[in-house]
Amino acid sequence: MRITVIGGGAAGMAAAITSAEAGAAVTVLERNAKPLKKLGVTGNGRGNLFNTGEPAYFGDAAFALAALARCGISELAKFFASLGVPLREEGEGRVYPASLQASAVQDALMLRANQLAIDIRCRMRADNITREQDEYLISGRQGIGDDPRHPGEEPFSLHTDKVVVACGGAAYPAHGTDGTAYGLLTAFGHRQTALAPALCALTVPQKRLRGLSGQRVRVKLWLEDAQGNPVHGSRGEALFADDAVSGIAAMQLARFVKEGMTLCLDLRDELNSEQSALPFVQSLAASRPEQPAAELLAGAFSRPAARWILREAGVKDLSAPISALGPAALRAVAGTVECVRLPVLGTRGFAFAQVTAGGIETKDFDPETMESRLSPGLYAAGEILDVDGDCGGFNLMFAFASGLIAGTEAGGGR
Ligand SMILES: Cc1cc2nc3c(=O)[nH]c(=O)nc-3n(C[C@H](O)[C@H](O)[C@H](O)COP(=O)(O)OP(=O)(O)OC[C@H]3O[C@@H](n4cnc5c(N)ncnc54)[C@H](O)[C@@H]3O)c2cc1C
Incomplete structure (x- = not known):
């Protein structure tokens, strides 16, 4: 034979x-x-x-x-x-x-x-x-x-x-x-x-990940369709590049990517908490009011990740004292820790898919x-x-x- x-x-x-x-x-x-x-x-x-x-x-x-x-x-x-x-x-x-x-x-x-x-x-x-x-x-x-x-x-x-x-x-x-x-x-x-392409990095707008390249953050993440319905979720370490999110947890979502989807990242696994992030953020703010806003999340997240969260939350002046951040700004920071929403442009494609x-x-x-x-x-x-x-x-x-x-x-x- x-x-x-x-x-x-x-x-x-x-x-x-x-x-x-x-x-x-x-x-x-x-x-x-x-x-x-x-x-x-x-x-x-x-x-x-x-x-x-x-x-x-x-x-x-x-x-x-x-x-x-x-x-x-x-x-x-x-x-x-x-x-x-x-x-x-x-x-x-x-x-x-x-x-x-x-x-x-x-x-x-x-x-x-x-x-x-x-x-x-x-x-x-x-x-x-x-x-x-x-x-x-x-x-x-x-x-x-x-x-x-x-x-x-x-x-x-x-x-x-x-x-x-x-x-x-x-x-x-x-x-x-x-x-x-x-x-x-x-x-x-x-x-x-x-x-x-499956098991592949998800691409997102480059300007949204500024300063985050090379950082690893433990997250719960999921895709939402164009109507805002959650599609598929995963949990683990996200690894950030200039314009993409990879790491096993993110790559596992690649097979579900369709046009108009949003990648949602809940960063509370970094805090080892499932609770609302607001009391924690408020307590940090109360404990270090004289420090610059850039230090608000020091100790909880890496420096690049902390700055990214603040920027995503709309905190513009990172050198202003934490005491100048009003309750709305603290709520925005806590909300960002609970969910960063990034538009998905696509995946890295077959060339990089596993x-x-x-x-x-x-x-x-x-x-x-x-x-x-x-x-x-x-x-x-x-x-x-x-x-x-x-x-x-x-x-x-x-x-x-x-x-x-x-x-x-x-x-x-x-
Ligand atoms: C970077 C990376 C890491 C991965 N890590 C893992 C892992 O740890 N665990 C896991 O389970 N999976 C992993 N995978 C996926 C896994 O490697 C593949 O799913 C698996 O190798 C598929 O096996 P296969 O034999 O079907 O195909 P392949 O291993 O792709 O082999 C197909 C072979 O066919 C040959 N070929 C193609 N066309 C022709 C042709 N016309 N004539 C002659 N030869 C041809 C190719 O050259 C190739 O050698 C990984 C993939 C990549 C890319």
């Missing part, structure tokens, strides 16, 4: 290994110079491989859960153990390689692939798959560079019995995933849903096997499908799990 896996990412290498273990002759086609490039940067280089907590999926979440019911935490743990990768669980169910090095997982996957004599062909981009009687013909370009603007000169084609398409999505194109591979599956009648929301519609794939319902012997796994997860390891979890299922099934069944 000849199996060709297109895409040497997490899903593709998992599929290649399990199908080779089942006895198939496996070829991996990877457009980058090396497989598993993206895996190396995951989790800030630590590789958050999966999550033992409540699954948090979007797109076709039911499909993701059905796949994880077949290949879940214990199967994934077994797979990494078989590769010789000990695991370590950190907060919120996040599981990493015990070495906290994503590169260790890259090495272990490559070692196993070499042991199994998997034929890994790099700098090869598959552009078309066609079905010819009982086999598939894959064609594309070989010798391509990492720069998608300079395609290789040489065409290639190869025949195979089964194909696993594991080309990732449209996020982080610098790592070989520019969204062009969806066509490999739509050519068979599979449909593609709308795509959006994952793609949307993808190939899952209803034409069987989550038990990852096989296409439209073309037998054609499989898909990983981010190319309409499944995306929250931060915390859920995306690699689905990529590895669906890859393991596709590889096992393509290689000959359970």
Whole structure:
């Protein structure tokens, strides 16, 4: 049995290994110079491989859960153990390689692939798959560079019995995933849903974040739609740039961003309080009346964050004494601590997104096997499908799990 896996990412290498273990002759086609490039940067280089907590999926979440019911935490743990990768669980169910090095997982996957004599062909981009009687013909370009603007000169084609398409999505194109591979599956009648960057910084007007770049503030945050209805919320550390808000809590909202939305930030987690901020602000004002207004929130927030709050609250003269701030100004400061409202201009886009929301519609794939319902012997796994997860390891979890299922099934069944 000849199996060709297109895409040497997490899903593709998992599929290649399990199908080779089942006895198939496996070829991996990877457009980058090396497989598993993206895996190396995951989790800030630590590789958050999966999550033992409540699954948090979007797109076709039911499909993701059905796949994880077949290949879940214990199967994934077994797979990494078989590769010789000990695991370590950190907060919120996040599981990493015990070495906290994503590169260790890259090495272990490559070692196993070499042991199994998997034929890994790099700098090869598959552009078309066609079905010819009982086999598939894959064609594309070989010798391509990492720069998608300079395609290789040489065409290639190869025949195979089964194909696993594991080309990732449209996020982080610098790592070989520019969204062009969806066509490999739509050519068979599979449909593609709308795509959006997910797990990505939200952009806001630059002048509203003046002086805040590099600051981290613990917040509760949520998006409001154009009518002022709260849409989706999150909690954690917001990291500010000149014109954007990132950090896991903010990035998790990217998939919900639509035109005309507002980002609301409740800063009271910095005070470790859920109570109205007004009594606290009033007590600070009473305790330091002779100090300049700039010092009103000293001790509660970092200096840049404190100044930002005062500016957002409309306090113009930061050198005037705190005693000159009237009750309305103190109420405005407390109100700002409870909710800063920033118009959302958009997201940083696919170039910086960690994952793609949307993808190939899952209803034409069987989550038990990852096989296409439209073309037998054609499989898909990983981010190319309409499944995306929250931060915390859920995306690699689905990529590895669906890859393991596709590889096992393509290689000959359970
Ligand atoms: C910076 C960053 C950090 C992340 N951190 C985490 C994390 O800690 N935990 C987590 O769960 N998720 C994380 N993710 C998301 C996660 O990496 C992806 O969801 C996951 O890698 C998807 O796996 P995949 O195998 O489907 O696709 P990918 O890993 O993207 O692999 C697809 C492969 O296919 C190749 N390819 C594409 N088209 C073709 C073609 N036509 N022919 C040949 N080859 C092709 C690509 O070059 C690529 O190597 C992170 C993502 C980024 C960008």
